[in-house]
Amino acid sequence: MGLQTESPGPVPFGMPLRRLLSGNALLVVILGLPVLAGVAGAILPAFGYLPALGGRDLTLVHLVELARQPHVLRSALTGLAAGLITTFAALAIVGTFVAGFAGTWAFTRIQHLVSPLLAVPHAAAAFALAFLVAPSGFLLRLASPELTGFTRPPDWLVPNDPYALSMIAGLISKEVPFLFLVALAALPQLAVARAARLTAALGYGRVLGFGVSLWPALYRQIRLPVFAVLAYSVSVVDVAIIIGPQLPPTLPVRIAQWAAYPDLDARFLASAGALVQLATVLAAMAIWNVAERFGRIALARLTSSGRRLAEDGALRVAAALLMTGCAVTIFAGLGLLSLWSAAGLWPFPDALPESLTTRTWLRTLPQLRVPLGTTIALALSAALLALLVAILLLYRNGGRKNGAGYRLLYLPLLVPEISFVFGLQILLFSAGVSPAFASVLAVHFLFVLPYVLLSLSAPWRELDPRFERIAAGLGKSPLEILFKVRLPLLFRACLTALAVGFSVSVSLYLPTLLVGSGRLTTITTEAVALASGGDRRVIGVHALVQSLLPFLAFLVASLGPQLLFRNRRAMRT
Amino acid sequence: MQEIAEAKSLTLADVAIRLTGRTLLAVSATILPGEVLTIMGPSGSGKSTLLAFAGGFLDPAFEVSGRILVGAEDLTQVPANRRHAGILFQDPMLFPHLSVGGNIAFAIPPAVKGHKARRALAEAALEEVGLGGFFDRDPETLSGGQKARVALQRLLVSAPRFLLLDEPFSKLDAALRQQTRELVFSKAKAAGLPTILVTHDSADAQAAGGRVIEVGSEEEA
Numbered sequence: 001m002g003l004q005t006e007s008p009g010p011v012p013f014g015m016p017l018r019r020l021l022s023g024n025a026l027l028v029v030i031l032g033l034p035v036l037a038g039v040a041g042a043i044l045p046a047f048g049y050l051p052a053l054g055g056r057d058l059t060l061v062h063l064v065e066l067a068r069q070p071h072v073l074r075s076a077l078t079g080l081a082a083g084l085i086t087t088f089a090a091l092a093i094v095g096t097f098v099a100g101f102a103g104t105w106a107f108t109r110i111q112h113l114v115s116p117l118l119a120v121p122h123a124a125a126a127f128a129l130a131f132l133v134a135p136s137g138f139l140l141r142l143a144s145p146e147l148t149g150f151t152r153p154p155d156w157l158v159p160n161d162p163y164a165l166s167m168i169a170g171l172i173s174k175e176v177p178f179l180f181l182v183a184l185a186a187l188p189q190l191a192v193a194r195a196a197r198l199t200a201a202l203g204y205g206r207v208l209g210f211g212v213s214l215w216p217a218l219y220r221q222i223r224l225p226v227f228a229v230l231a232y233s234v235s236v237v238d239v240a241i242i243i244g245p246q247l248p249p250t251l252p253v254r255i256a257q258w259a260a261y262p263d264l265d266a267r268f269l270a271s272a273g274a275l276v277q278l279a280t281v282l283a284a285m286a287i288w289n290v291a292e293r294f295g296r297i298a299l300a301r302l303t304s305s306g307r308r309l310a311e312d313g314a315l316r317v318a319a320a321l322l323m324t325g326c327a328v329t330i331f332a333g334l335g336l337l338s339l340w341s342a343a344g345l346w347p348f349p350d351a352l353p354e355s356l357t358t359r360t361w362l363r364t365l366p367q368l369r370v371p372l373g374t375t376i377a378l379a380l381s382a383a384l385l386a387l388l389v390a391i392l393l394l395y396r397n398g399g400r401k402n403g404a405g406y407r408l409l410y411l412p413l414l415v416p417e418i419s420f421v422f423g424l425q426i427l428l429f430s431a432g433v434s435p436a437f438a439s440v441l442a443v444h445f446l447f448v449l450p451y452v453l454l455s456l457s458a459p460w461r462e463l464d465p466r467f468e469r470i471a472a473g474l475g476k477s478p479l480e481i482l483f484k485v486r487l488p489l490l491f492r493a494c495l496t497a498l499a500v501g502f503s504v505s506v507s508l509y510l511p512t513l514l515v516g517s518g519r520l521t522t523i524t525t526e527a528v529a530l531a532s533g534g535d536r537r538v539i540g541v542h543a544l545v546q547s548l549l550p551f552l553a554f555l556v557a558s559l560g561p562q563l564l565f566r567n568r569r570a571m572r573t
Numbered sequence: 574m575q576e577i578a579e580a581k582s583l584t585l586a587d588v589a590i591r592l593t594g595r596t597l598l599a600v601s602a603t604i605l606p607g608e609v610l611t612i613m614g615p616s617g618s619g620k621s622t623l624l625a626f627a628g629g630f631l632d633p634a635f636e637v638s639g640r641i642l643v644g645a646e647d648l649t650q651v652p653a654n655r656r657h658a659g660i661l662f663q664d665p666m667l668f669p670h671l672s673v674g675g676n677i678a679f680a681i682p683p684a685v686k687g688h689k690a691r692r693a694l695a696e697a698a699l700e701e702v703g704l705g706g707f708f709d710r711d712p713e714t715l716s717g718g719q720k721a722r723v724a725l726q727r728l729l730v731s732a733p734r735f736l737l738l739d740e741p742f743s744k745l746d747a748a749l750r751q752q753t754r755e756l757v758f759s760k761a762k763a764a765g766l767p768t769i770l771v772t773h774d775s776a777d778a779q780a781a782g783g784r785v786i787e788v789g790s791e792e793e794a
Contacts, residue, residue, distance in 0.1 A: 470662070470666050473659060475682065
């Protein structure tokens with residue numbers, strides 16, 4: 001009919017530009033191209049094509065060379081297994097917890113405990129765990145020498161155990177809050193209370209009742225984030241450096257090492273590694289796909305078997321304990337980090353240091369000034385840039401979740417970062433772009449935008465449309481409505497999105513390291529660099545500063561509206 | 574007089590609203606300045622959709638045929654912000670980030686220049702409904718009746734060409750409802766605005782005192 005639709009008024013752009021800017025197309029350009037270019041940039045050198053280094057002939061030597069590296073298969077398989085186990089465990093914990101507690105009092109309580117965990121950078125969480133479980137860590141100190149008899153730290157390969165158990169534990173504790181938050185966002189679209197009453201009336205326990213009635217719908221909603229978790233866990237670098245296996249490290253860590261060799265020829269090897277890592281992630285996804293199929297069959301069998309699992313108390317308690325455990329472990333570890341950063345002499349097996357001192361802080365802070373400045377400048381610019389683009393995208397497509405384009409958002413999260421970021425580094429290197437703030441910022445932006453957009457799109461959609469209708473009736477143009485009505489009303493949501501973007505940027509390790517070629521140091525690259533054999537007290541300072549930054553960002557996001565709208569009650573909550 | 578009145582009437586020409594092929598509602602009417610046309614019907618009868626059509630913000634899921642005109646000007650393809658439709662919803666929808674006076678000043682047409690002149694106009698508009706001195710108040714601190722009055726004045730200062738009322742009294746308590754109805758209808762009449770009222774409350778229709786079209790029963794009065 002060609003009647004007026006939701007977007008009132010004339011569009012401020014000419015026709016071709018308008019089409020380019022129409023939400024999804026813009027997303028393809030902004031996120032799709034760099035990721036694909038990055039993948040290409042990693043794959044071509046793997047087959048020997050890298051004109052900048054004189055490689056013009058297609059060859060398999062580099063892949064053969066990769067295969068000759070000691071234990072390379074083991075490196076790849078360890079990462080693959082760790083990623084699959086992490087994803088499965090995190091999903092099982094979150095799924096069982098949501099099924100067992102959705103809509104209860106305990107649910108809200110645990111939600112408040114777990115949510116802040118999302119803001120803790122992966123590296124800081126890994127250090128927190130390391131400080132707890134290391135042979136000279138807090139847990140063993142608590143039990144020594146009374147229970148263990150140890151007067152010296154035992155010679156255990158913890159937290160860098162060859163089976164990657166510590167790494168899996170660290171990853172689970174960080175992926176649980178992420179999946180939980182994603183599930184939380186999907187829950188309002190499900191009739192949780194009604195399904196719970198219905199299945200309870202049929203005699204089901206809470207967990208299985210949820211499982212047979214709502215789980216398929218919930219899983220459909222969180223499937224992409226689950227795959228993002230899988231891709232991330234299989235390819236993780238910073239956590240693997242801190243608490244992953246060492247002899248040999250996982251493949252992504254080795255690729256990062258090759259990429260950082262001064263010998264430029266090692267880049268061909270790294271490229272070959274990046275290609276294999278891409279294949280590893282694809283294999284992980286294929287395995288997950290098969291697992292999903294088995295899961296569906298198992299659930300269907302369970303549903304038709306008539307089993308009710310009415311006595312699921314123990315299962316629910318276990319899920320709640322594991323959820324709480326993730327938060328308690330990491331926060332206790334962070335507390336321990338702070339204690340170490342201020343500890344004087346602290347010999348094993350004393351549970352507490354003999355004295356406290358500010359010496360480490362005073363000594364370390366001056367060295368932190370430059371990386372801290374870089375970190376904040378990067379994070380603020382990336383978050384602001386991402387917020388602007390997110391607002392533009394949402395404005396152009398009215399906040400609708402348009403199938404394919406919207407899924408593109410997840411692209412930078414689904415392609416292993418070691419593969420495409422390394423490819424981007426090679427492309428930049430080939431183009432003669434020397435590592436600089438701008439190029440690192442551009443890559444940070446790729447990782448920040450999806451999170452900022454995801455964070456802003458729900459409040460954007462949920463704003464009462466009547467405000468804008470009234471404003472349009474009052475004669476305001478679409479842009480006036482955007483700036484004078486929508487954005488002020490979404491002020492809090494915008495600040496939260498900024499804080500999310502800021503935190504993501506702060507925690508980025510690999511993009512900063514690779515694209516910055518080590519010349520741009522942030523608090524995160526400094527902290528991870530300390531992992532091998534660093535001084536615990538200095539690590540404590542770094543990890544603490546690193547995790548304080550996101551918390552400060554969220555603090556500002558929650559105080560901003562209070563201050564700016566002191567006199568507007570409805571704007572403060 | 575008659576000619577001017579003709580020029581400002583609102584016409585719904587063969588408007589029919591369909592959802593997935595089913596006709597929800599069909600209306601053809603001319604509303605004279607100061608006249609109220611009441612559309613009465615249960616929820617889901619398409620009456621709010623009619624207002625969305627008239628206001629210019631229809632959900633694309635609905636199919637609508639027909640035209641809407643003010644005087645001789647066809648508004649059917651005109652964007653919402655150039656139609657100058659004054660809208661009242663069930664809720665007053667005061668902008669929570671602006672002061673009470675800021676809400677009114679926001680609505681004053683840009684033709685009124687100068688901060689002082691705009692503020693004076695807004696203060697006068699508040700004074701008119703017994704809210705003098707409320708300019709700097711937070712809308713959230715107002716009572717339901719006060720909010721409703723601010724919403725009405727906000728709409729009137731914007732110099733609308735017609736009014737669209739979407740059950741604007743249904744959330745007020747009985748005493749306040751009567752008062753607010755009288756205020757709204759007398760102001761609409763005084764301003765010579767053609768008005769469409771959508772409601773399911775026959776008392777609203779009576780108070781409006783104009784033609785009533787009942788929908789849901791497919792009956793035109």
